[in-house]
Amino acid sequence: xxxxxxxxxxxxxxxxxxxxxxxxxxxIRIVGSSTVFPFASYVAEELGATTDWPTPxxxxxxxxxxxxxxxxxxxxxxxxxxxxxxxxxxxxxxRCQENGVTDITEAMVGYDGIAFAQSNKNDSAAFTRxxxxxxxxxxxxxxxxxxxxxxxxxxDIDSSLPDREIRVYGPPTTSGTRDAFEELxxxxxxxxxxxxxxxxxxNLRKDGVYIxxxxxxxxxxxxxxxxxxxxxxxxxxxxxENADKLAGANIDGVxxxxxxxxxxxxxxxxxxxxxxxxxxADDVPAMGDYVELFMSDKMISxxxxxxxxxxxxxPQDLLNEWQEKVxxxxxxxxxxxx
Amino acid sequence: MAQSLDDISRQLKKRHRRxxxxxxxxxxxxxxxxxxxxxxxxxxxxxxxxxxxxxxxEVEIDYSERAAExxxxxxxxxxxxLVSRGYLRLIPGRMAENESLLGTQRMEWVxxxxxxxxxxxxxxxxxxxxxxxxxxxxxxxxxxxxxFNTGFFTNGDSKLxxxxxxxxxAIGSVLVLxxxxxxxxxxxxxxxxxxxxxxxxxxxxxFLEININNLAAIPSILFGLLGLAIFINFFGVxxxxxxxxxxTLGLMTLPIIIITSRAALSAVPxxxxxxxxGVGATRWQAVRDHVLPLSMPGIFTGSIIGLAQALGExxxxxxxxxxxxxxxxPTSFTQAATVLPAQIFTWAGMPESSYVERTAAGILVLLxxxxxxxxxxxxxxxxxxxxx
Numbered sequence: 155x156x157x158x159x160x161x162x163x164x165x166x167x168x169x170x171x172x173x174x175x176x177x178x179x180x181x182i183r184i185v186g187s188s189t190v191f192p193f194a195s196y197v198a199e200e201l202g203a204t205t206d207w208p209t210p211x212x213x214x215x216x217x218x219x220x221x222x223x224x225x226x227x228x229x230x231x232x233x234x235x236x237x238x239x240x241x242x243x244x245x246x247x248x249r250c251q252e253n254g255v256t257d258i259t260e261a262m263v264g265y266d267g268i269a270f271a272q273s274n275k276n277d278s279a280a281f282t283r284x285x286x287x288x289x290x291x292x293x294x295x296x297x298x299x300x301x302x303x304x305x306x307x308x309x310d311i312d313s314s315l316p317d318r319e320i321r322v323y324g325p326p327t328t329s330g331t332r333d334a335f336e337e338l339x340x341x342x343x344x345x346x347x348x349x350x351x352x353x354x355x356x357n358l359r360k361d362g363v364y365i366x367x368x369x370x371x372x373x374x375x376x377x378x379x380x381x382x383x384x385x386x387x388x389x390x391x392x393x394x395e396n397a398d399k400l401a402g403a404n405i406d407g408v409x410x411x412x413x414x415x416x417x418x419x420x421x422x423x424x425x426x427x428x429x430x431x432x433x434x435a436d437d438v439p440a441m442g443d444y445v446e447l448f449m450s451d452k453m454i455s456x457x458x459x460x461x462x463x464x465x466x467x468x469p470q471d472l473l474n475e476w477q478e479k480v481x482x483x484x485x486x487x488x489x490x491x492x
Numbered sequence: 493m494a495q496s497l498d499d500i501s502r503q504l505k506k507r508h509r510r511x512x513x514x515x516x517x518x519x520x521x522x523x524x525x526x527x528x529x530x531x532x533x534x535x536x537x538x539x540x541x542x543x544x545x546x547x548x549x550e551v552e553i554d555y556s557e558r559a560a561e562x563x564x565x566x567x568x569x570x571x572x573x574l575v576s577r578g579y580l581r582l583i584p585g586r587m588a589e590n591e592s593l594l595g596t597q598r599m600e601w602v603x604x605x606x607x608x609x610x611x612x613x614x615x616x617x618x619x620x621x622x623x624x625x626x627x628x629x630x631x632x633x634x635x636x637x638x639x640f641n642t643g644f645f646t647n648g649d650s651k652l653x654x655x656x657x658x659x660x661x662a663i664g665s666v667l668v669l670x671x672x673x674x675x676x677x678x679x680x681x682x683x684x685x686x687x688x689x690x691x692x693x694x695x696x697x698x699f700l701e702i703n704i705n706n707l708a709a710i711p712s713i714l715f716g717l718l719g720l721a722i723f724i725n726f727f728g729v730x731x732x733x734x735x736x737x738x739x740t741l742g743l744m745t746l747p748i749i750i751i752t753s754r755a756a757l758s759a760v761p762x763x764x765x766x767x768x769x770g771v772g773a774t775r776w777q778a779v780r781d782h783v784l785p786l787s788m789p790g791i792f793t794g795s796i797i798g799l800a801q802a803l804g805e806x807x808x809x810x811x812x813x814x815x816x817x818x819x820x821x822p823t824s825f826t827q828a829a830t831v832l833p834a835q836i837f838t839w840a841g842m843p844e845s846s847y848v849e850r851t852a853a854g855i856l857v858l859l860x861x862x863x864x865x866x867x868x869x870x871x872x873x874x875x876x877x878x879x880x
Contacts, residue, residue, distance in 0.1 A: 181827070181828060183731075183732075183828075188841075191817070192651065192842075195651050195817040196651040198817065198819075199650055199651050199652075199819060200581070202819060202820060203578070203581055203582065204581055204584075204585070208820050209648075209818075209819045209820045211732060211816050211817065211818050211828040212816055212817040213732075213813055213815070213816040213817075214816070214817075214841075231724075231728070231730065231731060370840075370841045371841070371843075372840065372841050372842065372843060373841075375843065391843075392843055395843035395844060396843055397618070398616055398618075459577075463651075
């Protein structure tokens with residue numbers, strides 16, 4: 155039974171070789187937001203093609219999932235960088251500190267708008283944030299009291315809205331898109347309303363009107379093509395890529411266009427980030443080059459490559475400010491996150 | 493109770509009618525399954541076949557000093573957006589390697605941007621009218637063509653759709669399967685030999701047997717969690733590596749190999765064992781020299797089917813980090829690797845229509861490999877099968 159012996163010994167050797175490999179490595183490991191994923195992998199590929207470093211490995215885990223992995227510890231088998239489509243939460247920062255990840259640098263790369271879009275076979279649509287919140291929240295005020303959401307058609311909320319069933323495909327709770335949508339639409343509306351005790355409320359309906367479509371934004375695009383009654387919630391870059399199939403709804407009278415998102419006129423826009431674990435910098439030397447490349451004008455300025463794949467660049471002076479902060483590896487502090 | 497002949501013939505008719513009905517019903521089930529298969533395959537073929545061709549354009553490349561600094565300067569302004577960035581960014585590197593290029597100008601067939609490729613394939617694109625006019629002119633002069641897409645088989649993944657290929661995922665799949673086989677085959681076959689040939693038949697072994705059968709039916713995602721806990725967190729195997737993936741898929745394949753190997757071993761008639769014992773062989777000698785060789789075709793068949801299943805698996809690999817952007821081909825078992833189905837999954841999440849095409853083409857490639865693996869299994873069984 156020679157083959158058995160040979161393969162068993164071979165396997166044992168491979169196992170033995172692999173144990174304790176946590177020393178310096180060439181390949182950067184990146185996790186995090188599925189919204190930043192296409193931009194980060196574009197930069198990663200450029201790094202792999204134009205330098206001697208191997209192409210970094212990027213896992214699309216969602217912003218929350220990325221923070222969890224990133225803050226797990228400072229040993230070399232944890233990720234070096236995590237992408238996020240929102241800022242790090244104070245609770246996540248504290249978790250990082252507890253696990254010994256103390257020296258973190260924050261980098262902002264640009265903006266993304268959240269589109270509320272439908273198939274372009276429909277007439278164009280326009281909503282206020284309040285109307286969207288009333289359509290999606292689990293409890294809504296009727297005559298000043300909170301009740302289970304009774305609205306089944308848009309026209310039930312406001313007679314000026316289309317006579318279409320409310321059906322919305324959107325991202326799951328691990329997604330930064332979801333976090334941003336909850337904060338910028340649901341919470342900002344409910345904070346202004348007495349019925350909610352002037353506190354942010356973001357529980358989504360559980361009666362099948364809001365449909366959790368997973369981290370795969372492409373799936374939402376496909377659903378909207380087939381289900382023309384429905385709306386979908388996803389990043390602006392997907393709307394741009396699918397401009398031949400989808401149309402974004404105006405929100406508070408502003409259309410989702412790059413200028414309006416960058417200037418903040420479009421109310422549902424957010425900034426995109428990545429976080430660097432500085433304690434890895436010596437053992438993973440490629441990190442420096444990657445970060446420099448990502449923050450370069452060539453990538454994220456108004457003339458950069460990433461604009462071509464849907465990133466909305468920062469104004470030049472803000473960009474210069476961030477470039478400087480990141481180049482100095484300014485350490486992130488809890489007070490900076492609030 | 494007496495029945496008249498009429499009653500009986502009426503009953504008979506009814507029973508025959510019922511029999512015919514059932515025949516048609518089961519046949520329509522078969523037809524429905526066949527229709528689904530044909531629909532799926534034609535859909536994949538229609539979507540996927542165009543990906544085996546790729547658009548190229550012939551342009552003048554100017555290897556000037558400026559191009560070494562700024563690759564975009566190597567081509568003329570009107571075709572600048574039409575040439576793949578993946579080609580342009582390599583120009584400075586090529587000039588540094590081959591200094592005689594400096595100062596020369598030559599016509600070259602270069603990879604076109606994915607939008608040009610889609611336009612040449614007759615799809616709707618976001619190209620501007622001016623760009624379309626340039627492509628039409630090039631096509632008229634025979635300078636824009638669809639050629640066989642070799643890059644699809646030699647490149648790794650890419651964010652530039654026209655550059656994206658399967659090569660690194662295919663290499664990753666091979667490495668993973670080597671580990672899976674090296675782990676699951678010896679362990680699985682030896683377990684089967686022990687259970688079938690040596691173990692006493694008692695409550696404990698029967699309990700083991702039931703559990704092995706149950707393991708074969710466990711959702712594969714659970715093996716991913718097990719792999720994360722044991723191999724990555726406990727043994728410190730690098731995340732995303734072919735080693736971690738192979739061992740995890742090995743766990744998943746083990747029950748299948750054990751069950752099929754046991755079936756193959758028990759199909760060897762006892763007279764063979766008795767004959768061996770009769771000339772004084774020990775139990776191990778009888779197994780090693782007679783039973784195992786005779787059951788090998790069956791064991792191989794089972795192992796190949798197990799491997800084919802492992803090749804198509806994605807769920808457990810999500811958990812151990814192999815579904816990621818990994819464009820470089822791994823050169824060792826401990827480097828980050830991705831596998832064919834994971835590559836297909838990654839492409840399926842991309843918005844550009846070139847990726848939709850590549851997703852379907854990747855499925856075609858994976859199906860071809862799976863069908864050839866299963867065909868090998870059938871061939872082995874037919875060729876070496878013994879009838880006792």
